[in-house]
Amino acid sequence: MTIFAKILRGEIPCHRVYEDEHVLAFLDIGPLSDGHLLVIPKEAKAHIHELSDDSAAAIGRVLPRLARAVMAVTGATAYNILQNNGAAAHQAVMHVHFHIIPKLGSAGLGVGWNAGSLDAARAAELVKSMQAALSR
């Protein structure tokens, strides 16, 4: 069982900010910046591709309002929302979680952006195969 599952069961305390039928939001105890918030589904899945549509929609629905609260309280005007899947993508706890991370001066998420360019032939291939995957 993950630490987030234990938090959901009340076996480990958290700094709870928001809760509804599908979602819990609480402060990250290892914050990247002041007000760093975690938003998790009550559904126990490791990765977002495993999550039910309804859980994922419930999280999406509360992101604007939680972001407004984080901004109001921290004074942040910029912030990142990040959701990592897999250890190679920096996921540490294997229960789906969205980070809301205020950018306050140099504090916050470090973003490395090594952009390439999209090859037209590969793009056509990707679109075709993604559309096929979506229709399965």
Place this chain on the structure above:
Amino acid sequence: MTIFAKILRGEIPCHRVYEDEHVLAFLDIGPLSDGHLLVIPKEAKAHIHELSDDSAAAIGRVLPRLARAVMAVTGATAYNILQNNGAAAHQAVMHVHFHIIPKLGSAGLGVGWNAGSLDAARAAELVKSMQAALSR
């Protein structure tokens, strides 16, 4: 008008992967890795804190299924979902967008994680003021 608004109006082409009443998904033309996907609301807002609950929920709802398509097509087993708000947080186009970025070897999102620790007194203060902000 942003480039994404022009894409939504059909004035600029895109590599369209998915569309529904509220959401459009298409390939990023400056990909961090193969299959890098953008998911945007049709509602024209710059930042997620300005987005309607319904638009935000509609995006949340399709993230699991789009992530599965990206994984199926690219073979990625790890990926990041990132949504930036504000130039200081690395937002380049001022229309809400979620990145789905496959982590493929060294290609993908660079994540800088300079974590601090949460002070107990500050945590109590943050929880209280965020709950107050949420109830307004």
